[in-house]
Amino acid sequence: MASESDISVQGHGVHTAYIELADALERRDDITLVRGRYRSRVECDVYHLHTIGAAMWRKLRDPRAKKVVSAHVIPDSLVGSIRLARHWRPVARRYMQWFYTRADKVLAVSSTVARALEDELKVPKDRIEVLHNTIDMQAYRTTPRDRAAARQRLQLAQDAFVVVGVGQVQPRKRVDVFHELARQQPGTVFIWVGGIPFKHLGAEHGSMRRLVERAPDNLLVTGVLPHPQVKTYLQAADVFCLPAEQENHPMCILEAAGVGLPIVARDLPEYDDTFGDDLLRCADDTFAAAISLLRADRCERARWRQRSARIANRFDSSAAAERLVGIYRDLASPSRTTGPSPVAAERRPSSPDEH
Incomplete structure (x- = not known):
């Protein structure tokens, strides 16, 4: 699981959502979570990405694992947030479309986001699922x-x-x-x-x-x-x-x-x-x-x-983690993959560029 807020600005809700969900998963004993590792691929079943910047490209394009992306941002989120957003919104829309359509599953944080993913960003409907942000209440x-x-x-x-x-x-x-x-x-x-x-x-x-x-x-x-x-x-x-x-x-x-x-x-x-x-x-x-x-x-x-x-x-995070593990298992099941699960197989030693 990765969010570029780990290595950049943290004063926003996306970072909080990432931390809350990662913490909830780490409290479970049926899943192993690796956080970050931004300059490398990671031996895993699923990449779960919370941000859509360049540090995520290597993971997004790694054919060895399924990709889940939490859609915290849609084009309308930028207007009133970033300088001159109305002028470069069309470019941002095309970029978001490129990024989100490469995921195996896109988790919309609300129904409004789900509609924008399908209607504006052309993400296939069967890849979209609404999973609201949660916290450890x-x-x-x-x-x-x-x-x-x-x-x-x-x-x-x-x-x-x-x-x-x-x-x-x-x-x-x-x-x-x-x-x-x-x-x-x-x-x-x-x-x-x-x-x-x-x-x-x-x-x-x-x-x-x-x-x-x-x-x-x-x-x-x-x-x-x-x-x-x-x-x-x-x-x-x-x-x-x-x-x-x-x-x-x-x-x-x-x-x-x-x-x-x-x-x-x-x-x-x-x-x-x-x-x-x-x-x-x-x-x-x-x-x-x-x-x-x-x-x-x-x-x-x-x-x-x-x-x-x-x-x-x-909106307690324990329920969200339970549902999320089900999504991961479905994506990583042998019937959904062309080869053996990386976790089911013996793990190879890490190469130097993975650290």
Whole structure:
């Protein structure tokens, strides 16, 4: 299993999805997982790739093993994320089509992604399967003592009302909406956990940087943080808010659900078959009312925490790992291959270029 985020930028959801799934597989005793090895082929039954950059080409074209690719990115994901994406979107579409159509199985992280794979990127329908991102929910479970400790660590008042958002600082995430919420509600603490990891390659880099620099006193933008610190901010929060206008199946919503936070998010069709009515779904002009309601009404907070628990139950990584091992076994079975399984045969010694 490989994700180029191991050797590049890690402040995004694809890296989290890769780590969560790899950890879940490593907890099993019926599969051996090799991570990374980016400059070499690996003796294995299946390559599972989470990113689509050049470091994956050798694995993608290795005829000795089946290829599974998790489709975290489609052409629409780039608009509002990377500078000038609208201009080179056609090139990106052709490249994605080239990459995804060479996989034996493409795992779409949502039904929206599955439709884009089939309709726009021309991946054969029988190679596409929806496998939503998941996390180890037990690792995020938060007690009142955990919450108090997180606030102490972050130097937040125990009685403060804290709203947290997570994601890269980019137009697609609509950090401007979060900024405006903080300006409108000075008695609430707002924290955006994230930064601009791709720097000048990020969409509207200058305006995003100015947005951070002009943040009101009650808004903290942390910059890119190691993942364990992101969890600490979630544990310290009262509410999670994600106003992003394009998402597939965001890891940060799963993490907030694992912590047990009420979740306020934009009303996107991508959420219909995943989160449904378990999110408090808003438009630009209703986010402020939703935050105010949750701050004022303890019963409403409790009700939306119960909705978050339903998300947590649906998207635990142990179930995803079980299903994924079934996909691997089906692909690697003798009836699907032209030769003996590399794992069933005696392994040859590694050559020097494999290290």
